[in-house]
Structures are given as C-alpha cells and as structure tokens.
Amino acid sequence: MLSLEHIRQICSGGISISEPLAPMTSFRIGGPVDIYIEPPSVQELVAIVRYLRETESPYVVLGNGSNLLISDDGLRGVALNIERHFSDVTLERGVVSAGAGIRLSKLVDFCVRNGLAGTEMLAGIPGTLGGAVIMNAGAYGGQISDHLIDVTLLRAEELRTLKKEECGFRYRNSDVRQDIILSARFRLPKGDEEDLRMRRKELLLKRNAAQPVNLPNAGSIFKNPEGRYAAQLIEECGLKGRRFGGALISERHANFVVNTGDALATDVIEAINVIRHTVFEKTGVELEPEIQLLGFPEDVISPLHGVRQS
Ligand SMILES: Cc1cc2nc3c(=O)[nH]c(=O)nc-3n(C[C@H](O)[C@H](O)[C@H](O)COP(=O)(O)OP(=O)(O)OC[C@H]3O[C@@H](n4cnc5c(N)ncnc54)[C@H](O)[C@@H]3O)c2cc1C
Numbered sequence: 001m002l003s004l005e006h007i008r009q010i011c012s013g014g015i016s017i018s019e020p021l022a023p024m025t026s027f028r029i030g031g032p033v034d035i036y037i038e039p040p041s042v043q044e045l046v047a048i049v050r051y052l053r054e055t056e057s058p059y060v061v062l063g064n065g066s067n068l069l070i071s072d073d074g075l076r077g078v079a080l081n082i083e084r085h086f087s088d089v090t091l092e093r094g095v096v097s098a099g100a101g102i103r104l105s106k107l108v109d110f111c112v113r114n115g116l117a118g119t120e121m122l123a124g125i126p127g128t129l130g131g132a133v134i135m136n137a138g139a140y141g142g143q144i145s146d147h148l149i150d151v152t153l154l155r156a157e158e159l160r161t162l163k164k165e166e167c168g169f170r171y172r173n174s175d176v177r178q179d180i181i182l183s184a185r186f187r188l189p190k191g192d193e194e195d196l197r198m199r200r201k202e203l204l205l206k207r208n209a210a211q212p213v214n215l216p217n218a219g220s221i222f223k224n225p226e227g228r229y230a231a232q233l234i235e236e237c238g239l240k241g242r243r244f245g246g247a248l249i250s251e252r253h254a255n256f257v258v259n260t261g262d263a264l265a266t267d268v269i270e271a272i273n274v275i276r277h278t279v280f281e282k283t284g285v286e287l288e289p290e291i292q293l294l295g296f297p298e299d300v301i302s303p304l305h306g307v308r309q310s
Pocket residue numbers: 026060061062063064065066067068082100101124125126127128129130131132133134135136137138139177179180181182211217218219220292
C-alpha cells in the first residue's frame with residue numbers, strides 16, 4: 001500500500017493530495033489525481049519510481065498537459081510532473097543539451113539566439129521536450145527527432161541513454177512511450193539568427209491564423225491518416241461546428257475540439273466517437289486519436305463496425 005509518509009521521506013519536492021488536474025491541461029478538463037509529485041532531482045525521481053513499482057501503484061508523467069484528455073473522475077495513483085525541475089538548457093561544443101521539462105518555445109528561443117537552425121518550426125507547439133520526444137511532435141515539415149543525438153530516460157528503474165536510432169521515431173510516435181524522458185541532446189546546423197527569427201515569426205502567424213487560439217483545446221485530436229488530412233475528412237463529413245455538451249468541433253480547424261467553457265471529458269469522448277464513426281462510414285478512413293487519454297477504461301473509444309456507405 002502506498003504510504004504518503006514514505007513518499008515524503010524520499011522526496012523533498014512538492015507533494016499534494018487530490019490535486020485538480022484541469023488547470024494543468026490546455027483543455028482545462030479533468031478531475032483530480034490522488035497524489036501529485038514534483039520530483040526535484042533524477043536521484044529522487046528514481047527513488048520514487050522504485051517505490052511506486054514496489055507497491056504496484058499506478059503512475060503517469062505529466063508535461064505541460066497540451067496533448068491530454070484526463071477523465072472527469074481524475075487519476076488514481078500518482079502523477080509525476082518533471083516540468084519544474086528538469087528544464088535546464090546548455091550549449092557546449094556545438095551540442096545542445098536540454099532537460100525534458102523545458103517548454104519547446106524556450107528551447108527554440110535558445111537555439112535561435114545561438115544561431116542554430118532546425119527547431120524554429122516547433123515554436124508554437126505548447127508542450128515540453130519530454131512530451132514532444134515521446135510523441136515525436138512536429139509541425140511544418142520538421143519534428144523534434146530531426147536533429148536529435150540521443151535521449152536519456154528512465155526505463156523501469158534503470159537510467160539509460162539511447163541513440164536516436166534506438167528510439168523508433170515515426171509519425172507522432174516512438175518506442176520510448178513507456179519510459180520517463182529526462183533529457184535530450186541535439187546537434188543543429190548553423191543558421192543566420194535574423195533569418196531564423198523571421199521564419200519562426202512567419203510560422204507562428206500562420207499557426208495562429210489556422211488554429212482556434214482563443215478557446216482551450218489539446219491541439220489536433222486525430223493523427224493525419226496516410227496521404228490525407230484529418231481536418232479535411234472531418235469537414236467533408238459535415239461535422240464542423242457540431243456541439244457535444246460544452247465541446248465543439250472547431251469552425252476554424254475541424255481537427256480541433258474546443259472547450260467552450262464547461263466541457264466534460266465525456267463530451268470530448270462523445271465528439272471523438274461520433275467523428276470516428278462518421279468518417280469511417282462515409283469515407284472508409286479510420287482516424288486514430290493523437291491526444292493521449294488518461295484515466296479512462298480501455299474501451300472508451302468504441303470500435304468501428306458496420307459496412308461503410310458508398
Ligand atoms: C494549440 C495546440 C497546438 C498544438 N500543435 C501541435 C503541433 O503542431 N504538432 C504536434 O506534434 N503537437 C501539437 N500539439 C500537441 C502537444 O503540444 C504536443 O504533443 C506536445 O509535445 C505535448 O507535450 P506536453 O509536455 O504538453 O505533454 P503532455 O500533454 O503533458 O503529455 C502527453 C503525453 O506525454 C507523456 N509525457 C509527458 N512528458 C513526459 C516525459 N518527460 N517522459 C515520458 N512521458 C512524458 C504523458 O504521459 C502523456 O502520455 C498542440 C497542442 C495544442 C494545445
């Protein structure tokens with residue numbers, strides 16, 4: 001059984017009970033987690049994970065909560081947030097080393113200021129480096145893995161450094177999703193600082209024009225299927241602007257579901273299920289969620305069935 005007293009003995013970082021998670025997500029949705037911990041160092045993180053595994057307690061890692069839908073009932077067990085204490089970034093002999101908790105916008109800023117190219121297209125992605133690595137986040141033709149050298153992570157209770165080639169990066173996916181990402185190193189080509197600033201600005205303006213920036217959301221709900229755009233398929237099926245309780249399929253970008261103020265996780269789940277079924281029935285395309293669902297039963301996304309209409 002999990003003992004809060006024992007956690008307090010092995011962790012000197014922030015610990016709280018029944019911590020509401022909605023404010024920690026970009027969707028502003030989700031119930032509380034039983035125990036919330038901000039481990040202050042790798043050593044303490046390892047000790048906590050070892051203890052959680054010994055006691056068979058469920059745990060998740062949170063980054064900036066920008067790719068998450070958390071259940072209305074919240075999460076049982078522990079949420080570990082490494083954003084606060086794992087966000088250093090350095091440049092030494094042409095190698096950028098960054099902690100997993102650093103926000104992508106800060107990492108990009110650091111690279112641009114040092115005249116290093118190849119990250120500027122990631123500036124508008126509101127997550128941390130850790131969340132970006134496990135998802136191989138990307139935009140406008142670039143992804144976080146492009147200039148990566150290696151990733152240091154906690155696999156079970158073992159600290160390991162994996163070369164990029166060992167991480168199995170692919171479109172919005174990787175083979176390190178069961179691990180806790182601690183840091184990553186990059187070697188980036190040189191670029192002109194002013195050009196990089198301009199490019200970053202252009203892409204941010206483009207992003208702001210295309211996405212619903214004034215209502216809480218979690219970015220793209222679905223991955224783009226091979227050779228297609230999820231947003232286009234959803235729009236073609238006439239689903240743009242459809243409302244599910246407090247959740248709305250965005251008028252501006254159909255692959256975004258926005259929280260109009262009082263959306264529940266169940267509203268978003270209903271939107272996801274209706275979109276998947278409608279798109280499958282009308283086009284035969286199976287949309288796969290890109291957002292990560294936490295605290296739901298496995299069958300919350302209902303299986304696609306039936307014969308598609310011609
Ligand atoms: C407005 C908006 C625009 C977006 N645009 C894009 C885009 O253009 N491209 C894109 O790829 N994504 C985009 N996203 C989605 C999101 O920002 C990215 O997926 C981001 O990388 C998630 O990082 P995070 O720190 O917020 O992760 P979280 O949402 O906190 O977590 C996501 C997953 O990563 C895991 N995780 C987080 N940190 C760690 C860690 N250190 N170790 C192990 N696992 C971890 C969590 O357990 C969870 O499973 C967008 C989101 C929003 C809200």
